[in-house]
Amino acid sequence: MKKVDSFVLKSFIGPLIFTFFIVLVILILQFLWMYVDELAGKGLSFKVVAELIYHFSMTFVPTALPLAILLASLMTFGNMGEFSELSALKSSGIPLQRIMRPLFILIGFVSVISFFFSNNVLPYSSDKARTLLWDIRRKKPDINIQAGTFYNGVPDFSIKISTKDPVTNRLNNLIIYDHRDRRGNTSVILADSGYMNTTPDGTALIMTLYNGKSYNEVEEKNVNPDARKYPSRKDVFKEQSIVISLVGFDLERSQDGLFKSYAAMKNISQLTSYIDSLNIKFNEKRALQFREYNTVKIYTQRNFQVNAVANKGKTDSLKNVVKFDAKVLYDSLKTLEKRTVLVKAIESLKDGNSYMAEIGESIHFEIKFIKKFEVEWNKKLTMSFACIVFFLIGAPLGAIIRKGGLGTPSVISIFFFVIYYVISISGQKMVEEDVVGTFAGMWAASYILLPIGIFLTYKATTDSVIMNIDTYLMFFKKIKNNLFRIGINKSKSNSVSD
Secondary structure (H helix, E strand, O other), rough: HHHHHHHHHHHHHHHHHHHHHHHHHHHHHHHHHHHHHHHOOOOOOOOHHHHHHHHHHHHHHHHHHHHHHHHHHHHHHHHHHHHHOOHHHHHHHOOOHHHHHHHHHHHHHHHHHHHHHHHHHHHHHHHHHHHHHHHHHOOOOOOOOOOOOOOOOOOOEEEEOOOOOOOOOOOEEEEEEEEEOOOOOOOEEEEEEEEEEEEEOOOOEEEEEEEEEEEEOOOOOOOOOHHHOOOEOOOOEEEEEEEEEEEOOOOOOOOOOOOOOHHHHOHHHHHHHHHHHHHHHHHHHHHHHHHHHHHHHHHHHHHHHHHHHHHOOOOOOOOOOOOOHHHHHHHHHHHHHHHHHHHHHHHHHHHHHHHHHHHHHHHHHHHHHHHHHHHHHHHHHHHHHHHHHHHHHHHHHHHHHHOOOHHHHHHHHHHHHHHHHHHHHHHHHHHHHHOOOOOHHHHHHHHHHHHHHHHHHHHHHHHOOOHHHHHHHHHHHHHHHHHHHHHHHHHHHHHHHO
């Protein structure tokens, strides 16, 4: 039996590693596709891009691992079924559950590793990745002036060139609008040619211009608008240099922990502590709101009682008022007083509805905030448990379809993963909106797909033919024959009655 276990493990580990890196690369490419606009044109070094990809790839590991297990188990047992290795093992008296046992132990070990990875490595990598992405977003694009269009990437300048020499980087026929005075297009520079270079420390840009002219409108101060003469100045130069600060063009790294307050940046113990603290604060705030409501209610009733006593002219205070009866008080008023009371009641009702709506929105927002932490707490467990669920689906399904390679297993894996992903996202949204409970929503995909895995395991153990199309064709053929026979019998009975 040790040789069988060794054979099954060797057949599984190779496809598992192979598919894991394939899925990981696909997720990284998806990430690059989503953020290519924010990364392109920033002049990022290879080290920065590699660091960003590395940290984001760490965040994709808990997602890639269950899909890799599903695909690898389908490939392994599909290959074993296609080459009659499963049939040989079963004919030797070894059941499918015994063949799956070493892999089940391995998947359990992988699930534990996945949990510790999600609990310890994932928060750190998520914080690093999001912080670096935030720094890249704040970085200004590198200067890249294109011929024929105005370039506004340099602060306070608008530059246009006719041609650019790709070898010497010489710029020809420059038009430069200087907006540093914040007075519009009052300063224009025309130059025959020029060069742009950065200082050795990279903090400034030096534009060296040759054979040009500059036009500047002189600002007139304390002059009657009707008497303005709009004076200007024209300068001719053979060479002129302009120094421009490049603050914001370098990648400024933020300190670690910029997003540490987010739920995804915390482990199980931190999430538990946050959830308990938030629940305590929420319950205290809700109790305080109920106390305020009851205080206002009691105060309003006592105010009405005091007014009723005063209106009736009774000297003793509230001893004669046994019960607050709004109808009796309202009937005792005059017609004009009734109208005034109704107007005030409608205004109070509107104010009360507005107040209750604000309280309801505030409570709903706080519940959603707490639910985000509860979602992240459960997600660390559900992604680990998904490894076991996908193995219970992939292994028996591969034994049933008996097709190896990447073709059929890939299609089936994507199908089940999409189902799992859609259910998980839907459940998470409903939990965050407080539509369903946290456990019911976050574990919905697991307790829906787990029975499917158990059912497939049972069918594979009994050599079921549920994936054989001929079985279903025979089933529909029997239904067709039965319907045809019923029709013949009815026609015969109708002919006999006639």
